[in-house]
Amino acid sequence: MNRFLLATLLAIAVPAHAVLPSEQLADPALEARAREISKELRCVVCQNQSIDDSDAPLAADLRVIVREQLRLGKTDAQAKEYLVTRYGSYVLLRPPFRYDTWLLWLGPFAVLLAGAGLVIAWLRARRGVAETPALTPQEQARLDALTKD
């Protein structure tokens, strides 16, 4: 039975997740670079996974391509560019800063600045009053009531 089971498992032969031992480069420095690059590249047929995490056959192919590029002496940027020219900027998990993505990159900081502006303007407008807290009529009435007896 066990042998049958193992045979079944082997027959399915879905590649395991992520980098396989056979893909790894002998040079540890180069391999480390390849891992870092792989984390920034999308497995284009997967749902939201980097090629470093994915077990899809395409991801394995892309990992091999990245490693080939590095072995040819290409820089990290050149290795990524090689894939971008083939798959478009969709392959980059870090979207490039372009005319149509500046809002994505700067949006949060715009929110921060605008919000900070509002808070400052609001505090300024109120500072004059805040320094000399006048009693409201109700407070005055209550104070009077308290000091009466």
Added chain:
Amino acid sequence: MTAEIGHFALILALLLSCLQASVPMWGAHRGDSALIGFGRTAAQLQALLIAVSFVALANSFVAGDFSVALVAGHSNATQPGIYRFAATWGNHEGSMLLWVLILAVFGAGLARFPGNIREALLARTLAVQGMIGAAFIAFLLFTSNPFERLSPAPFDGRELNPLLQDPGLVLHPPLLYLGYVGFSVAFSFAAAALIEGRVDAAWARWVRPWILAAWVCLTAGIALGSFWAYYELGWGGWWFWDPVENASLMPWLMGTALLHSALVLERRGALVSWTILLAVLTFSMSLIGTFLVRSGILTSVHAFAVDPERGVFILALIIGATGGALGLFAWRAPAMKSGALFGSVSRETGLSLNNLFLMAATAVVFLGTFYPVIMEAVNGDKISVGPPYYNLTFAPVMIPLLLLVTIGPVLQWKRDSLRSVFGKVRWPAIVALGTGVAAIVFLGGKSVLAGIGFALAVWLIVGAFIVPWRRRHLLRTTPMSVVGMVIAHAGLGVMTAGVTAMSGFETSKVLVMRPGDTATLRDARFTLSAVDAVRGPNYEAQRAQFSVRQGNTIRDLTSERRFYPNSQNQTTEAGIGGGILGNVYVAIGAPDPGGVGITVRIYHHPLVGWIWGGALLMALGGIASLSDRRFRIGVGASARPLAPTMPGAFGVPAE
């Protein structure tokens, strides 16, 4: 038959929720106490009806009634009993029924334990709750009916996705929904207050326990989901910036902001309009989260529903709810300007800044999640927004926020001076800076970011104790809300340490091992002792046993690769050796194509447990704060003397 009972109960619940949405509102308008009282009855009855409906569906699942289409699609006779039960919400229709059930339970809770809330406000709140209920029950019945029958009924059902057959499924969705849906109470309270045109400190005190309860559940739910992904997905990640995770993070960030701004409103009667707006937006984020997950607009690892009809329905719901509430806000809020003032250095300012940074953090997540969708719709270009984007933009927003977390609680309400604040935070600052410098020196020059991270962690953990330390002579009388704050803020520090360690110092190895082989990673030696084939209730697996030696301790870890023949799916069960300072993690992959060995991945995850530990501490802090007696004893008694339109300028203790 049970399915029909459930179906019928759900239809009754829809009719009842329409009454709940209208009758008490009319009653509150007319001042008719009988109509007002109807709201409370209706809310409780509605929870009962939906509970009947839910139990009927769960019963169909447990009994394996494959004539119900939903059961046939997500359950199989060989599935273990607990997963046949949990499969009830492991699918679109069932999970929406759970959503509606929790909504109704919150409504019933509010009706059953109203405390001393003004009758009219309660009636209006329950009416708004009824409107949300009606909309979602209609969504269920018209687009996602869980009780549809199949004819002829199949002999057996298709299996639940094996990734979901995990203890995580039993707890994670209910907790998450308790959080999501819990914010509906804040939304309904806000809408009711806008209809009344009256918001005061008492309002904040009534709504805050509900916000806290929702926040606690959401925090725990997210933490549990993260832990589940960590051990189940098989590569030891704990957060993927997946759209579905983001869907839960956005309401959490907003809810955290709401929790803090409601505090200002409760104590000082300030930030009235902002708090109302935030209450509306937080629940809108929950709805958007539901939309993201349920519409399939962003396909991701989690999304298991793809159907545009549903997406359009939820979108209409979001626009209706948010648009309606914002319209009310634009109409009523200008009349509700509060008179409570504060200086530019004060706890109120600190909490405003907290809100500012949390909004910017929400903007990061929102833009990252929706930008690709919008861009594809606008110019057809496809881009990916992945972890590198979030790492670059989230950190700059979070670092100032984390700095502020320790300063906020030591600030005085109303007015303070920078000098006195610096005096109070001096020691935590010195300890934190020392830690940061030490970390950079010992860990090498490359780790400046890690130094900053660890310094922030220490700043938060030590800084959390400034307030109790300063009142150490009165420690016994410390209010539970302060205890909660200390635990939650320290928990945030613990989490920061975990995140820092995991982002900078995770190590891993991938190799082919044969039984008897040994591999070393840092101080751990992994020996593969045996590889066997095993059979589970509804799967077959290859099991590898490792003995892992660290120092003098030896642990046996087991990793499995499971194959589920019913659904032709495969999962990985990692072997995890937990420890305070870090986990060792081992996962097996496919047999090596060329030989007799198997692919093995070994990892060392430093301080990873601190991430969930910290999140749990935050949730615990929320629970402690929830037990504060302030929420139970009469705010009404102290607030009643106030003139109706006077936000609590006095009568509410300004601590």
